[in-house]
Amino acid sequence: DIQGFIFDLDGVLTDTAEFHYLAWQRLADQEGIPFNRQANEALRGISRRASLMLIVGDRPYSEAQLEEMMERKNGYYVDLIQNMTSRDLSLGAIELLNELRQAGIKIAIGSASKNARTVVERLGIADKIDAIADGYSVQKPKPAPDLFLYAANLLKLKPEQCVVVEDATAGVEAALAAGMWTVGLGPAERVGAAHVVLPNLAGVKWTDLKAKLNS
Ligand code: B16
Numbered sequence: 140d141i142q143g144f145i146f147d148l149d150g151v152l153t154d155t156a157e158f159h160y161l162a163w164q165r166l167a168d169q170e171g172i173p174f175n176r177q178a179n180e181a182l183r184g185i186s187r188r189a190s191l192m193l194i195v196g197d198r199p200y201s202e203a204q205l206e207e208m209m210e211r212k213n214g215y216y217v218d219l220i221q222n223m224t225s226r227d228l229s230l231g232a233i234e235l236l237n238e239l240r241q242a243g244i245k246i247a248i249g250s251a252s253k254n255a256r257t258v259v260e261r262l263g264i265a266d267k268i269d270a271i272a273d274g275y276s277v278q279k280p281k282p283a284p285d286l287f288l289y290a291a292n293l294l295k296l297k298p299e300q301c302v303v304v305e306d307a308t309a310g311v312e313a314a315l316a317a318g319m320w321t322v323g324l325g326p327a328e329r330v331g332a333a334h335v336v337l338p339n340l341a342g343v344k345w346t347d348l349k350a351k352l353n354s
């Protein structure tokens with residue numbers, strides 16, 4: 140029986156992808172590295188370091204320079220998310236969170252971001268979340284199952300009792316590898332491997348989802 144939900148944050152409960160993009164673009168411009176919105180698509184849901192490595196490619200940066208660039212990008216990103224409010228919640232998110240809580244389902248965040256706690260606070264949903272697994276929780280990033288297993292453990296649930304909601308290919312892979320029910324948000328080319336694929340959270344009801352996951 141399903142007793143817990145683990146929500147990815149960026150791209151699922153809110154759209155911080157634009158802020159990540161603006162911060163990476165600023166860094167790339169300063170470094171004279173070609174980058175654009177399309178290149179940014181490949182960074183969806185992957186860790187800060189893996190994102191930077193995709194941007195710099197085979198340019199010979201030292202470890203110290205890479206660290207500095209990650210910090211610089213994060214500074215821009217942290218500035219951008221200070222202005223977030225509950226208005227930045229994805230359409231349908233608050234309704235689904237409320238319905239799940241009323242049904243006694245436990246709720247966790249499973250995000251690769253080291254800024255997940257700040258974003259949860261800014262969105263005003265901290266009181267609806269039972270546990271947060273974030274960029275500090277495990278060593279191996281998605282597509283490894285570690286982060287979602289860590290989240291399930293915080294909820295004291297078994298993998299098969301959990302539903303993961305993800306927008307990224309790496310996240311869907313991580314959820315399946317963890318042995319959890321998986322809801323993919325977005326185009327089938329991106330999240331088609333999930334058990335259920337939906338465009339976004341708008342109008343999504345737990346009662347409907349439950350029926351889909353059981354069939
Ligand atoms: P940070 P998610 C991911 O969050 C983002 O989708 C990804 O673009 C970002 O690089 C990653 O977090 C790390 O974020 O630099 O803030 O630690 O989708 O797993 O909620």
Ligand code: MG
Pocket residue numbers: 147148149150151183184305306307310
């Ligand atoms: Mg995501």
